[in-house]
Amino acid sequence: DAGVTQSPTHLIKTRGQQVTLRCSPISGHKSVSWYQQVLGQGPQFIFQYYEKEERGRGNFPDRFSARQFPNYSSELNVNALLLGDSALYLCASSFRTSTDTQYFGPGTRLTVL
Amino acid sequence: AQTVTQSQPEMSVQEAETVTLSCTYDTSESNYYLFWYKQPPSRQMILVIRQEAYKQQNATENRFSVNFQKAAKSFSLKISDSQLGDTAMYFCAFLPPGGGADGLTFGKGTHLIIQP
Numbered sequence: 001d002a003g004v005t006q007s008p009t010h011l012i013k014t015r016g017q018q019v020t021l022r023c024s025p026i027s028g029h030k031s032v033s034w035y036q037q038v039l040g041q042g043p044q045f046i047f048q049y050y051e052k053e054e055r056g057r058g059n060f061p062d063r064f065s066a067r068q069f070p071n072y073s074s075e076l077n078v079n080a081l082l083l084g085d086s087a088l089y090l091c092a093s094s095f096r097t098s099t100d101t102q103y104f105g106p107g108t109r110l111t112v113l
Numbered sequence: 114a115q116t117v118t119q120s121q122p123e124m125s126v127q128e129a130e131t132v133t134l135s136c137t138y139d140t141s142e143s144n145y146y147l148f149w150y151k152q153p154p155s156r157q158m159i160l161v162i163r164q165e166a167y168k169q170q171n172a173t174e175n176r177f178s179v180n181f182q183k184a185a186k187s188f189s190l191k192i193s194d195s196q197l198g199d200t201a202m203y204f205c206a207f208l209p210p211g212g213g214a215d216g217l218t219f220g221k222g223t224h225l226i227i228q229p
Contacts, residue, residue, distance in 0.1 A: 035216070042220050043158070044219070
């Protein structure tokens with residue numbers, strides 16, 4: 001079975017632009033979580049979606065938004081990009097939410113110039 | 114809020130040796146879940162092992178085992194017969210019983226280098 005997939009692999013944007021990152025979960029998984037990993041740090045939780053509803057949100061500004069589609073894939077949107085948004089964005093899927101193990105995708109490397 | 118601390122930024126051992134990575138955490142919860150993830154240079158975060166706090170038995174997965182000390186809030190990872198492919202960043206992570214609302218809380222990671 002295919003694992004979690006993310007697109008694109010790399011992305012370069014300039015300050016003030018908007019970006020959309022995409023994630024497809026493992027087949028049968030209904031929950032998707034997004035994490036931001038700044039270089040040299042552990043990932044930080046941004047959002048979790050389950051059955052198309054937001055179930056959790058980390059300490060990120062409103063410039064960050066996400067949604068989940070009927071096929072359980074997900075998009076993460078970041079508006080008004082700042083230099084500090086440069087990071088690896090990781091998507092993780094799990095069967096449900098509360099206690100299920102999260103399996104990660106390869107990530108999208110976002111560079112903001 | 115939970116915190117996870119990994120006090121060893123980098124460790125280096127010879128191939129075939131045993132190495133132990135440390136992790137401590139702080140929480141007021143009694144039921145929770147702990148994980149070790151491995152992130153090689155390819156960036157993909159790979160699950161190594163999972164421990165449920167309500168289980169007293171330490172989890173094991175082949176060469177990987179944990180020493181879970183609930184009272185001390187300690188969760189160390191032992192890698193036996195280390196291999197070159199074990200070279201990676203290792204992250205300890207905490208999942209509260211609510212799961213989704215808070216997501217995983219990660220430590221800053223330990224860079225493990227296996228020398229030939």
